[in-house]
Amino acid sequence: MPRGIRPFVVLTLGVIQTIITFEGTLSSWWTRIFIGALLLVFIILQKVLTARRR
Secondary structure, X not given: OOOOOHHHHHHHHXXXXXXXXXXXXXXXXXXXXXXXXXXXXXXXXXXXXXXXXX
C-alpha cells in the first residue's frame, strides 16, 4: 500500500472506532467483534488493492 494511503486508513479506522465507543449502544464484546471485523475488511481491501497493482 502506498505510504500516502496508510495514514488515511489508520485515521478512518480510529474515527469509526471512537464513534462506536462513544455511541455506547453496543456491549463491550460486540464492540470488539465489530472493530475486529472492520479491521479484517481493511486488511482484505489492502490485499486486493496491492494485488491489482502488480
